[in-house]
Amino acid sequence: MTSNVVWHQHEVNKQTRADSLKQAPRVLWLTGLSGSGKSTLANLLEKKLFEQGKHTYLLDGDNIRHGLCGDLGFSDKDRVENIRRISEVAKLFVDAGNIVLTAFISPFQADRDYCRKLLDDNEFVEVYVDTPLAVCEQRDPKGLYKKARSGEIKDFTGIDSTYEAPASPEIHLTYQDETPEATAERLFELLKSKGWV
Template sequence: MTTVEKNITWHETSVTQQAYRENNGHHSGVIWFTGLSGSGKSSIANELNHLLHERGIHTYLLDGDNIRHGLNADLGFSEEERKENIRRIGEVSKLFADSGTIVLTAFISPFQEDRDRVRASLPEGDFLEVYVDCPILECESRDPKGLYKKARQGQIKGFTGIDSPYEAPKHPDVILESHQMDIKSCAEKLLILLEDKGWI
Protein backbone atom coordinates (compact mmCIF):
# COMPACT_ATOMS: atom_id res chain seq x y z
CA MET A 1 0.00 0.00 0.00
CA THR A 2 1.38 3.39 -0.93
CA THR A 3 1.55 6.46 1.31
CA VAL A 4 -1.26 8.07 -0.68
CA GLU A 5 -3.55 5.07 -0.17
CA LYS A 6 -2.88 5.09 3.60
CA ASN A 7 -4.09 8.67 3.80
CA ILE A 8 -7.39 8.22 1.99
CA THR A 9 -10.52 8.39 4.13
CA TRP A 10 -14.07 7.83 2.91
CA HIS A 11 -16.11 11.02 3.35
CA GLU A 12 -19.75 10.44 4.20
CA THR A 13 -22.13 12.80 2.41
CA SER A 14 -25.27 14.29 3.90
CA VAL A 15 -27.44 13.49 0.86
CA THR A 16 -27.87 9.72 0.60
CA GLN A 17 -28.75 7.52 -2.36
CA GLN A 18 -32.21 7.00 -0.88
CA ALA A 19 -32.69 10.75 -0.64
CA TYR A 20 -31.78 11.14 -4.31
CA ARG A 21 -34.20 8.36 -5.23
CA GLU A 22 -37.01 9.89 -3.24
CA ASN A 23 -36.35 13.26 -4.84
CA ASN A 24 -36.34 11.74 -8.33
CA GLY A 25 -39.36 9.54 -7.66
CA HIS A 26 -37.88 6.28 -8.92
CA HIS A 27 -35.31 3.59 -8.25
CA SER A 28 -31.74 3.85 -9.56
CA GLY A 29 -29.27 1.30 -10.81
CA VAL A 30 -27.26 0.01 -13.75
CA ILE A 31 -28.65 -1.51 -16.93
CA TRP A 32 -25.66 -3.22 -18.53
CA PHE A 33 -25.99 -4.01 -22.24
CA THR A 34 -23.50 -6.59 -23.53
CA GLY A 35 -23.16 -8.27 -26.91
CA LEU A 36 -21.05 -8.44 -30.02
CA SER A 37 -20.18 -5.40 -32.11
CA GLY A 38 -23.13 -4.75 -34.42
CA SER A 39 -25.62 -6.60 -32.22
CA GLY A 40 -27.60 -3.43 -31.56
CA LYS A 41 -26.55 -2.61 -27.99
CA SER A 42 -26.15 1.12 -28.50
CA SER A 43 -29.28 1.48 -30.61
CA ILE A 44 -31.47 -0.34 -28.09
CA ALA A 45 -29.93 1.47 -25.12
CA ASN A 46 -30.47 4.78 -26.90
CA GLU A 47 -34.13 3.98 -27.62
CA LEU A 48 -34.75 2.87 -24.02
CA ASN A 49 -33.04 6.02 -22.76
CA HIS A 50 -35.36 8.08 -24.96
CA LEU A 51 -38.47 6.29 -23.67
CA LEU A 52 -37.40 6.76 -20.06
CA HIS A 53 -36.55 10.42 -20.63
CA GLU A 54 -40.04 10.99 -22.06
CA ARG A 55 -41.43 9.70 -18.76
CA GLY A 56 -39.33 12.13 -16.77
CA ILE A 57 -36.98 9.43 -15.46
CA HIS A 58 -33.47 10.58 -14.54
CA THR A 59 -31.13 8.59 -16.80
CA TYR A 60 -27.72 8.72 -18.43
CA LEU A 61 -26.32 6.66 -21.29
CA LEU A 62 -22.68 5.56 -21.32
CA ASP A 63 -21.63 4.26 -24.74
CA GLY A 64 -18.43 2.32 -25.41
CA ASP A 65 -17.15 4.40 -28.32
CA ASN A 66 -18.06 7.71 -26.68
CA ILE A 67 -16.23 6.84 -23.46
CA ARG A 68 -13.07 6.01 -25.42
CA HIS A 69 -13.07 9.56 -26.75
CA GLY A 70 -12.54 10.95 -23.27
CA LEU A 71 -12.38 9.04 -19.97
CA ASN A 72 -10.76 5.97 -21.50
CA ALA A 73 -8.92 7.60 -24.40
CA ASP A 74 -5.65 6.31 -22.93
CA LEU A 75 -6.68 2.65 -23.24
CA GLY A 76 -6.07 0.28 -26.13
CA PHE A 77 -7.70 -3.07 -26.82
CA SER A 78 -5.41 -5.61 -25.18
CA GLU A 79 -7.15 -7.97 -22.74
CA GLU A 80 -5.71 -6.08 -19.80
CA GLU A 81 -6.82 -2.70 -21.18
CA ARG A 82 -10.29 -4.02 -21.95
CA LYS A 83 -10.60 -5.15 -18.34
CA GLU A 84 -9.50 -1.72 -17.14
CA ASN A 85 -12.00 -0.12 -19.52
CA ILE A 86 -14.84 -2.07 -17.90
CA ARG A 87 -13.51 -1.51 -14.38
CA ARG A 88 -13.61 2.26 -14.90
CA ILE A 89 -17.07 2.16 -16.42
CA GLY A 90 -18.27 0.06 -13.52
CA GLU A 91 -17.03 2.69 -11.06
CA VAL A 92 -18.59 5.54 -13.04
CA SER A 93 -21.86 3.61 -13.26
CA LYS A 94 -21.90 3.17 -9.48
CA LEU A 95 -21.56 6.93 -9.05
CA PHE A 96 -24.55 7.55 -11.32
CA ALA A 97 -26.62 4.91 -9.51
CA ASP A 98 -25.67 6.46 -6.18
CA SER A 99 -26.94 9.82 -7.42
CA GLY A 100 -30.41 8.35 -7.97
CA THR A 101 -29.93 7.94 -11.72
CA ILE A 102 -30.68 4.94 -13.93
CA VAL A 103 -27.53 4.51 -15.99
CA LEU A 104 -27.52 2.55 -19.23
CA THR A 105 -24.17 1.19 -20.41
CA ALA A 106 -23.55 -0.20 -23.88
CA PHE A 107 -20.23 -2.04 -24.02
CA ILE A 108 -19.16 -5.27 -25.66
CA SER A 109 -17.63 -6.19 -22.28
CA PRO A 110 -16.58 -9.63 -23.54
CA PHE A 111 -15.50 -11.22 -20.27
CA GLN A 112 -17.99 -12.67 -17.77
CA GLU A 113 -15.61 -12.05 -14.87
CA ASP A 114 -15.58 -8.30 -15.56
CA ARG A 115 -19.37 -8.05 -15.76
CA ASP A 116 -19.76 -10.12 -12.60
CA ARG A 117 -17.33 -7.83 -10.80
CA VAL A 118 -19.45 -4.79 -11.63
CA ARG A 119 -22.61 -6.60 -10.49
CA ALA A 120 -20.95 -7.62 -7.22
CA SER A 121 -19.91 -4.01 -6.53
CA LEU A 122 -23.54 -2.87 -6.43
CA PRO A 123 -26.30 -3.72 -3.95
CA GLU A 124 -28.32 -6.77 -4.92
CA GLY A 125 -31.02 -5.88 -7.41
CA ASP A 126 -29.33 -2.71 -8.65
CA PHE A 127 -27.65 -4.31 -11.69
CA LEU A 128 -29.49 -5.69 -14.71
CA GLU A 129 -27.44 -7.58 -17.29
CA VAL A 130 -29.01 -7.34 -20.74
CA TYR A 131 -27.61 -9.77 -23.28
CA VAL A 132 -28.19 -8.49 -26.80
CA ASP A 133 -27.97 -11.85 -28.53
CA CYS A 134 -27.27 -11.69 -32.25
CA PRO A 135 -25.46 -14.33 -34.36
CA ILE A 136 -22.03 -13.21 -35.44
CA LEU A 137 -22.92 -13.75 -39.10
CA GLU A 138 -25.77 -11.27 -38.72
CA CYS A 139 -23.54 -8.80 -36.88
CA GLU A 140 -20.94 -9.17 -39.60
CA SER A 141 -23.50 -8.63 -42.36
CA ARG A 142 -24.59 -5.40 -40.65
CA ASP A 143 -21.03 -4.27 -39.88
CA PRO A 144 -22.16 -0.63 -39.27
CA LYS A 145 -18.62 0.59 -38.57
CA GLY A 146 -16.80 -1.60 -41.10
CA LEU A 147 -14.85 -3.25 -38.27
CA TYR A 148 -15.53 -6.88 -39.16
CA LYS A 149 -14.25 -6.27 -42.67
CA LYS A 150 -11.05 -4.74 -41.27
CA ALA A 151 -10.69 -7.61 -38.81
CA ARG A 152 -11.09 -10.21 -41.57
CA GLN A 153 -8.47 -8.37 -43.60
CA GLY A 154 -6.08 -8.40 -40.65
CA GLN A 155 -6.17 -4.61 -40.21
CA ILE A 156 -7.59 -4.99 -36.69
CA LYS A 157 -6.08 -7.51 -34.28
CA GLY A 158 -7.84 -8.99 -31.26
CA PHE A 159 -11.34 -8.18 -32.53
CA THR A 160 -14.08 -9.71 -30.39
CA GLY A 161 -15.78 -12.61 -32.13
CA ILE A 162 -13.06 -12.97 -34.77
CA ASP A 163 -9.72 -13.52 -33.04
CA SER A 164 -10.67 -12.61 -29.49
CA PRO A 165 -13.34 -14.44 -27.46
CA TYR A 166 -16.74 -13.23 -26.37
CA GLU A 167 -18.17 -14.91 -23.27
CA ALA A 168 -21.95 -14.81 -23.47
CA PRO A 169 -23.68 -14.10 -20.13
CA LYS A 170 -24.36 -17.23 -18.09
CA HIS A 171 -27.39 -15.85 -16.26
CA PRO A 172 -28.47 -12.54 -17.83
CA ASP A 173 -31.51 -10.76 -16.43
CA VAL A 174 -32.94 -10.58 -19.93
CA ILE A 175 -32.01 -11.76 -23.42
CA LEU A 176 -32.88 -9.65 -26.44
CA GLU A 177 -32.65 -11.51 -29.74
CA SER A 178 -31.99 -8.43 -31.81
CA HIS A 179 -31.97 -10.35 -35.10
CA GLN A 180 -35.61 -11.27 -34.50
CA MET A 181 -36.91 -8.12 -32.76
CA ASP A 182 -36.68 -4.53 -33.91
CA ILE A 183 -35.06 -1.82 -31.76
CA LYS A 184 -38.35 -0.39 -30.48
CA SER A 185 -39.69 -3.81 -29.47
CA CYS A 186 -36.48 -4.56 -27.58
CA ALA A 187 -36.66 -1.24 -25.73
CA GLU A 188 -40.33 -1.73 -24.88
CA LYS A 189 -39.57 -5.21 -23.49
CA LEU A 190 -37.01 -3.63 -21.16
CA LEU A 191 -39.47 -0.92 -20.18
CA ILE A 192 -41.89 -3.61 -19.01
CA LEU A 193 -39.07 -5.32 -17.09
CA LEU A 194 -38.24 -2.07 -15.27
CA GLU A 195 -41.91 -1.62 -14.37
CA ASP A 196 -42.16 -5.21 -13.11
CA LYS A 197 -39.06 -4.74 -10.95
CA GLY A 198 -40.35 -1.47 -9.54
CA TRP A 199 -37.52 0.64 -10.92
CA ILE A 200 -40.02 3.00 -12.54
Protein backbone atom coordinates in the same frame (compact mmCIF):
# COMPACT_ATOMS: atom_id res chain seq x y z
CA MET B 1 -2.54 2.99 -1.79
CA THR B 2 -5.79 4.27 -0.25
CA SER B 3 -5.07 3.07 3.33
CA ASN B 4 -4.61 6.63 4.67
CA VAL B 5 -7.71 7.98 2.96
CA VAL B 6 -10.84 8.07 5.11
CA TRP B 7 -14.26 7.61 3.47
CA HIS B 8 -16.65 10.49 4.20
CA GLN B 9 -20.24 9.71 5.03
CA HIS B 10 -22.32 12.65 3.78
CA GLU B 11 -25.76 13.56 5.04
CA VAL B 12 -27.20 13.97 1.58
CA ASN B 13 -26.74 10.41 0.35
CA LYS B 14 -27.90 7.93 -2.28
CA GLN B 15 -31.21 7.33 -0.51
CA THR B 16 -32.06 11.02 -0.07
CA ARG B 17 -31.13 11.76 -3.68
CA ALA B 18 -33.15 8.79 -4.96
CA ASP B 19 -36.14 9.86 -2.84
CA SER B 20 -35.90 13.37 -4.23
CA LEU B 21 -35.79 12.02 -7.81
CA LYS B 22 -38.62 9.57 -6.99
CA GLN B 23 -36.91 6.56 -8.53
CA ALA B 24 -34.79 3.56 -7.64
CA PRO B 25 -31.30 4.02 -9.06
CA ARG B 26 -29.98 1.13 -11.13
CA VAL B 27 -27.53 0.07 -13.81
CA LEU B 28 -29.01 -1.47 -16.96
CA TRP B 29 -25.91 -3.14 -18.36
CA LEU B 30 -26.17 -4.09 -22.04
CA THR B 31 -23.55 -6.55 -23.25
CA GLY B 32 -23.05 -8.20 -26.64
CA LEU B 33 -20.92 -8.32 -29.74
CA SER B 34 -20.08 -5.28 -31.83
CA GLY B 35 -23.14 -4.62 -34.01
CA SER B 36 -25.45 -6.64 -31.76
CA GLY B 37 -27.60 -3.55 -31.09
CA LYS B 38 -26.42 -2.28 -27.70
CA SER B 39 -26.16 1.41 -28.63
CA THR B 40 -29.36 1.41 -30.68
CA LEU B 41 -31.39 -0.26 -27.93
CA ALA B 42 -29.84 1.75 -25.09
CA ASN B 43 -30.62 4.96 -26.96
CA LEU B 44 -34.26 3.96 -27.65
CA LEU B 45 -34.72 2.74 -24.08
CA GLU B 46 -33.28 5.92 -22.61
CA LYS B 47 -35.76 7.95 -24.67
CA LYS B 48 -38.65 5.91 -23.28
CA LEU B 49 -37.42 6.29 -19.71
CA PHE B 50 -36.81 10.00 -20.21
CA GLU B 51 -40.36 10.45 -21.55
CA GLN B 52 -41.62 8.82 -18.35
CA GLY B 53 -39.81 11.47 -16.33
CA LYS B 54 -36.94 9.21 -15.24
CA HIS B 55 -33.49 10.63 -14.59
CA THR B 56 -31.12 8.65 -16.77
CA TYR B 57 -27.57 8.65 -18.04
CA LEU B 58 -26.25 6.62 -20.96
CA LEU B 59 -22.62 5.54 -20.95
CA ASP B 60 -21.74 4.40 -24.46
CA GLY B 61 -18.59 2.55 -25.55
CA ASP B 62 -17.61 4.68 -28.51
CA ASN B 63 -18.06 7.95 -26.56
CA ILE B 64 -16.26 6.88 -23.39
CA ARG B 65 -13.34 5.63 -25.45
CA HIS B 66 -12.88 9.17 -26.79
CA GLY B 67 -12.44 10.60 -23.28
CA LEU B 68 -12.14 8.76 -19.97
CA CYS B 69 -10.76 5.63 -21.62
CA GLY B 70 -9.01 7.31 -24.54
CA ASP B 71 -5.69 5.79 -23.48
CA LEU B 72 -6.97 2.22 -23.76
CA GLY B 73 -6.90 -0.21 -26.67
CA PHE B 74 -8.46 -3.62 -27.19
CA SER B 75 -6.04 -6.05 -25.53
CA ASP B 76 -7.69 -8.20 -22.83
CA LYS B 77 -5.85 -6.13 -20.20
CA ASP B 78 -7.13 -2.82 -21.60
CA ARG B 79 -10.69 -4.13 -21.87
CA VAL B 80 -10.56 -5.16 -18.20
CA GLU B 81 -9.39 -1.66 -17.24
CA ASN B 82 -12.02 -0.09 -19.53
CA ILE B 83 -14.84 -1.94 -17.78
CA ARG B 84 -13.35 -1.30 -14.32
CA ARG B 85 -13.38 2.48 -14.93
CA ILE B 86 -16.88 2.38 -16.43
CA SER B 87 -18.13 0.35 -13.46
CA GLU B 88 -16.78 2.92 -11.03
CA VAL B 89 -18.39 5.74 -13.04
CA ALA B 90 -21.69 3.83 -13.18
CA LYS B 91 -21.54 3.45 -9.40
CA LEU B 92 -21.10 7.22 -8.99
CA PHE B 93 -24.10 7.90 -11.21
CA VAL B 94 -26.16 5.39 -9.20
CA ASP B 95 -25.02 7.15 -6.05
CA ALA B 96 -26.34 10.36 -7.64
CA GLY B 97 -29.72 8.64 -8.00
CA ASN B 98 -29.69 7.96 -11.73
CA ILE B 99 -30.85 5.07 -13.86
CA VAL B 100 -27.67 4.32 -15.79
CA LEU B 101 -27.65 2.57 -19.13
CA THR B 102 -24.36 1.15 -20.39
CA ALA B 103 -23.55 -0.07 -23.90
CA PHE B 104 -20.18 -1.82 -23.90
CA ILE B 105 -19.14 -5.12 -25.40
CA SER B 106 -17.83 -5.99 -21.90
CA PRO B 107 -16.66 -9.40 -23.08
CA PHE B 108 -15.62 -10.93 -19.75
CA GLN B 109 -17.99 -12.31 -17.13
CA ALA B 110 -15.61 -11.43 -14.29
CA ASP B 111 -15.68 -7.74 -15.24
CA ARG B 112 -19.46 -7.61 -15.48
CA ASP B 113 -19.56 -9.34 -12.10
CA TYR B 114 -17.14 -6.73 -10.78
CA CYS B 115 -19.71 -4.02 -11.50
CA ARG B 116 -22.51 -6.11 -10.01
CA LYS B 117 -20.53 -6.49 -6.79
CA LEU B 118 -19.79 -2.76 -6.58
CA LEU B 119 -23.53 -2.08 -6.35
CA ASP B 120 -26.23 -2.99 -3.85
CA ASP B 121 -28.54 -5.98 -4.34
CA ASN B 122 -30.85 -5.68 -7.36
CA GLU B 123 -29.15 -2.54 -8.64
CA PHE B 124 -27.35 -4.34 -11.49
CA VAL B 125 -29.46 -5.63 -14.37
CA GLU B 126 -27.46 -7.55 -16.97
CA VAL B 127 -29.07 -7.43 -20.41
CA TYR B 128 -27.57 -9.84 -22.94
CA VAL B 129 -28.09 -8.57 -26.48
CA ASP B 130 -27.66 -12.02 -27.97
CA THR B 131 -27.28 -11.36 -31.68
CA PRO B 132 -25.31 -14.13 -33.43
CA LEU B 133 -21.91 -13.27 -34.86
CA ALA B 134 -23.12 -14.03 -38.41
CA VAL B 135 -25.91 -11.42 -38.07
CA CYS B 136 -23.56 -8.80 -36.57
CA GLU B 137 -21.12 -9.44 -39.37
CA GLN B 138 -23.86 -9.14 -41.95
CA ARG B 139 -24.96 -5.81 -40.44
CA ASP B 140 -21.39 -4.55 -40.02
CA PRO B 141 -22.64 -0.97 -39.36
CA LYS B 142 -19.13 0.48 -39.10
CA GLY B 143 -17.34 -1.80 -41.56
CA LEU B 144 -15.19 -3.16 -38.71
CA TYR B 145 -15.86 -6.87 -39.29
CA LYS B 146 -14.65 -6.49 -42.86
CA LYS B 147 -11.45 -4.92 -41.56
CA ALA B 148 -11.07 -7.60 -38.88
CA ARG B 149 -11.48 -10.40 -41.44
CA SER B 150 -8.88 -8.83 -43.70
CA GLY B 151 -6.46 -8.48 -40.77
CA GLU B 152 -6.53 -4.68 -40.81
CA ILE B 153 -7.89 -4.70 -37.22
CA LYS B 154 -6.45 -7.15 -34.67
CA ASP B 155 -8.08 -8.49 -31.47
CA PHE B 156 -11.60 -8.00 -32.76
CA THR B 157 -14.31 -9.44 -30.52
CA GLY B 158 -15.80 -12.64 -31.92
CA ILE B 159 -13.07 -12.96 -34.56
CA ASP B 160 -9.74 -13.13 -32.71
CA SER B 161 -10.75 -11.90 -29.27
CA THR B 162 -12.99 -13.71 -26.79
CA TYR B 163 -16.61 -12.93 -25.92
CA GLU B 164 -17.92 -14.74 -22.85
CA ALA B 165 -21.71 -14.96 -23.03
CA PRO B 166 -23.45 -14.05 -19.75
CA ALA B 167 -24.03 -17.12 -17.56
CA SER B 168 -27.34 -15.92 -16.08
CA PRO B 169 -28.36 -12.49 -17.35
CA GLU B 170 -31.47 -10.89 -15.90
CA ILE B 171 -32.68 -10.30 -19.48
CA HIS B 172 -31.78 -12.30 -22.59
CA LEU B 173 -32.67 -10.69 -25.93
CA THR B 174 -32.74 -12.93 -29.01
CA TYR B 175 -34.91 -10.86 -31.33
CA GLN B 176 -32.55 -9.83 -34.08
CA ASP B 177 -35.25 -10.31 -36.74
CA GLU B 178 -37.57 -7.62 -35.39
CA THR B 179 -37.13 -3.86 -35.64
CA PRO B 180 -34.98 -2.06 -33.04
CA GLU B 181 -38.13 -0.19 -31.94
CA ALA B 182 -39.95 -3.47 -31.28
CA THR B 183 -37.03 -4.91 -29.31
CA ALA B 184 -36.66 -1.69 -27.30
CA GLU B 185 -40.37 -1.78 -26.45
CA ARG B 186 -40.03 -5.45 -25.45
CA LEU B 187 -37.04 -4.58 -23.24
CA PHE B 188 -38.93 -1.68 -21.65
CA GLU B 189 -41.93 -3.91 -20.87
CA LEU B 190 -39.70 -6.65 -19.43
CA LEU B 191 -37.95 -4.16 -17.17
CA LYS B 192 -41.29 -2.74 -16.03
CA SER B 193 -42.77 -6.18 -15.36
CA LYS B 194 -39.84 -7.03 -13.09
CA GLY B 195 -40.08 -3.68 -11.32
CA TRP B 196 -36.61 -2.67 -12.47
CA VAL B 197 -37.72 0.68 -13.94
